[in-house]
Amino acid sequence: TVHALCNVKALLTHGILCMGDLADEPEENFNAEQQREYRVFSVLLQMIPGLESWLMDGEDEDVIFISEMLQKGVSSARSDDTKSLKGPVLDWIVPPGQSLTPPLARNVKMDCGYHHERTGSLLCPAGMDWNNTDIKEQLRSGELVIPGDQWPVFLYANYTFDAEDPWKGVFRSSILAYKHVFTSPSSVDSVNKATRSGNAQIHGMTRVTPASIAYIATQVRFTLSSSAVFSRTNLVTDSESFYNSVLEYFEDVDEHEGVQELLIWWNR
Numbered sequence: 001t002v003h004a005l006c007n008v009k010a011l012l013t014h015g016i017l018c019m020g021d022l023a024d025e026p027e028e029n030f031n032a033e034q035q036r037e038y039r040v041f042s043v044l045l046q047m048i049p050g051l052e053s054w055l056m057d058g059e060d061e062d063v064i065f066i067s068e069m070l071q072k073g074v075s076s077a078r079s080d081d082t083k084s085l086k087g088p089v090l091d092w093i094v095p096p097g098q099s100l101t102p103p104l105a106r107n108v109k110m111d112c113g114y115h116h117e118r119t120g121s122l123l124c125p126a127g128m129d130w131n132n133t134d135i136k137e138q139l140r141s142g143e144l145v146i147p148g149d150q151w152p153v154f155l156y157a158n159y160t161f162d163a164e165d166p167w168k169g170v171f172r173s174s175i176l177a178y179k180h181v182f183t184s185p186s187s188v189d190s191v192n193k194a195t196r197s198g199n200a201q202i203h204g205m206t207r208v209t210p211a212s213i214a215y216i217a218t219q220v221r222f223t224l225s226s227s228a229v230f231s232r233t234n235l236v237t238d239s240e241s242f243y244n245s246v247l248e249y250f251e252d253v254d255e256h257e258g259v260q261e262l263l264i265w266w267n268r
């Protein structure tokens with residue numbers, strides 16, 4: 001995946017401008033988001049044969065049609081992954097030898113999120129104490145609204161955040177179900193159990209990428225939440241802000257060494 005939550009029409013429009021009227025503009029004249037959009041646009045051109053000529057030589061109506069088709073494909077694939085993860089994630093968060101109290105129904109989201117002890121503890125922002133009654137009640141009532149760029153503790157190895165070493169274990173959580181989406185559900189427990197081609201094989205993905213990690217983290221975050229419908233612009237889940245904040249971490253030059261170690265860990 002290159003960018004799962006983008007507005008395709010806006011991305012294509014900006015990309016066409018960068019290749020045309022803005023071709024001579026130095027990169028530093030564009031903000032970080034615009035630079036990221038152009039990188040995504042460039043990857044799309046490489047992935048889809050003939051796309052560049054269709055966009056650059058076509059009429060405005062052609063660009064609109066192409067963007068609508070691409071957006072439909074992105075949304076459909078994301079919806080399939082969301083449905084696929086619902087049940088398995090609820091199974092994976094059950095502590096060994098225990099059961100969830102009360103049980104969580106796979107098709108009822110309103111009981112998830114901060115309303116349930118287990119999902120709430122995993123969604124609790126890193127650095128906040130879920131066991132603090134005041135914090136828990138404020139999260140449940142909505143009095144305390146958590147922005148997307150404030151990461152939940154489930155992203156960390158063993159669901160543990162170290163305030164003195166805030167990057168320790170980040171994106172190494174066992175719940176980040178990369179294999180379920182990109183390899184196949186049957187490969188989660190063992191590589192040799194895969195019974196069908198996964199998204200990675202279908203789309204020629206040979207390694208884990210920052211965008212694919214951000215996508216999985218966003219999907220798991222939504223699955224744990226009480227929101228019924230996945231929407232990149234939903235102000236409650238703030239999924240687009242969360243997704244972009246994860247990408248920004250991977251793009252931060254100051255975190256380059258840690259990011260490279262993390263990608264090596266994922267691709268081992």
